[in-house]
Amino acid sequence: MRSSCDSSPPADRAPPGDGAVTSAFTPDAHFRLLVESVEDYAIFLLDAQGNVGTWNNGARRIKGYEAHEIIGRHFSAFYPPEDIAARKPQKELDTAARAGRVEDEGWRVRKDGSRFWANVVVTALRDAKGELIGFAKVTRDMTDRLRLAELQHARDLSAHVQAALEDERTSIARELHDDLGQQLASLKMQIAALDAERVGAGFARHSLRDTQGIQAQIDTVIASVRRIAAGLRPPVLDDLGLFAAIEWLVSDFRRRYGLAVTLDISGDEVGFGPDASMSVFRLVQEALTNVVRHADASKVRIAIRCAKDRYTLTIQDDGRGANLAGPRAANAFGLLGMGERVRQLGGVIAFQSSPGEGFRISVDLPLNGLG
Ligand SMILES: Nc1ncnc2c1ncn2[C@@H]1O[C@H](COP(=O)(O)OP(=O)(O)OP(=O)(O)O)[C@@H](O)[C@H]1O
Ligand SMILES: [Mg+2]
Known part of the structure; x- marks a missing residue:
């Protein structure tokens, strides 16, 4: 039985008895096939004046032209007008001819006029006598x-x-x-x-x-x-830690806005360093502020749980909810900021809501990101 590491050829593909190779392998044709089929790079030849001579699949995919639309045209078609005005295409060919090769990164233009950020290498091609016969150009969409x-x-x-x-x-x-x-x-x-x-x-x-x-x-x-x-x-955050600070925050919201908040914490907070504590505190503060500003809720529930190697935090209200599929208001940064804070702690955040269905924020934080 063959194991996956066994490199001996299978019986049905073993070479003939005397070891003669009967394959119709023709390096030039195979090489052309290889270049033509490459998808991730535009690889093509230019003549000495810069006119396109060949076109591969990658070039079609990246630049949008079919071979018959571009072969014979000058390669400056790929450059934005400001580069053409600055004679950049010709300068690149001159440098490649002089130095043998030139590499560049910059904006290029697709057939439909859209721009892409390209890494480009142009290599001069010379015949046996050293005469310049054209250029090979390799472009990558970056x-x-x-x-x-x-x-x-x-x-x-x-x-x-x-x-x-x-x-x-x-x-x-x-x-x-x-x-x-x-x-x-x-x-x-x-x-x-x-x-x-x-x-x-x-x-x-x-x-x-x-x-x-x-x-x-x-x-x-x-x-x-x-x-x-x-x-x-909040001094309580520095003096007594995250969970005490959240308790203080919750009672402050209860007192100031009459908000019915229940707080359910299980586990301890040993894992939270000062920055992580501040981030989680700010997140809860923004969530409660949003409830007061937008939700018209009668109840809010905050739950913090510590599993083996992660914390989960959920904040759920029973208010009017929001349509999260709609466009974000240009001046709304609260939810965005929560996402950023959680991402910096290596965690994941999810917002769930629809009109009339309340608003739920779920956060999952890995313990090793909180120090
Ligand atoms: N608990 C909630 N209940 C209902 N809608 C909410 C709730 N939280 C957020 N929203 C909706 O989501 C939107 C975005 O909230 P976000 O906190 O990002 O911005 P904001 O509160 O409008 O402004 P700010 O940048 O001052 O926080 C809000 O404008 C509101 O429509
Ligand atoms: Mg807000």
Whole structure:
């Protein structure tokens, strides 16, 4: 019995007894067939003036011309007008003729006028006497790679902006708490000291009503500063960790908006590093903000579960839902930001909703991406 690693030829394809090779293998014809059938590269010949002489399947697929439509035409047909105006096609041939070969990356034009990002190699062909007889041109469509690189760049930028935003929020929260908060507290103490002096100097208590009003107002401002600072960077997240911060967030939404939120957490949070904690916190915060802004829901349920090597998080409301198949509003970034945060943690996010059916966000996070 033959194993998959056995390299001996099968009996029905063994060479004849004396070992003579009877195949009709003709290298030139086979080579031409090979070139013609290649799909991923446009491979063709130009004459010394740059007119197309041959055409393979890849060229037809990438550039959109049938062989009879392009053979005999000058290869500058593949270049955008600005390159033709700059005489780029001729310069490439001149360089290839001089140096033997030229490689280039840039936009090229298909038959239908659309552009693609091409990697192009032009090689000069010379006869035995060294006379230039034409060029071989190999073109590869790199548009997908370019788009992928652009996407990666946009994602890196977005991660950078998000991190910068968190830093900025942290420093504003610190300034508000440490600077403005302290100054207000000191102002309040000074007014209290002034009151004590005035009482000592024999002022009647009822004449202090104004300053007591000011003290009460300062208390309100201090509470506002604390609330704003906590919203920017909840101290509980740094002090007590992610799950405690989500509990604080949920009770804040219950209190401020009367939202009926149930929170169901199972497992522990050992796996979450500071960045992952902040990302998950922001995700829940955006989801609850969306419920308040868009859902008109009577109930919201948040569940966080820890399985062996992953966390799942679901946030589900029973509100009016949304048509997710419709176009995204140009100024809506919340769901997009959630997706980015989850992607940076190596996880997967899904949104499920339809009008009248509530809104559900499901997140799956691998434990090893959260440190
Ligand atoms: N819980 C929800 N219930 C109903 N519709 C929702 C819910 N969450 C989001 N949506 C819909 O999805 C859209 C996109 O949400 P997203 O958070 O991305 O943007 P936004 O809240 O409109 O703006 P922002 O950029 O300030 O977050 C919303 O405009 C809303 O129509
Ligand atoms: Mg939103």
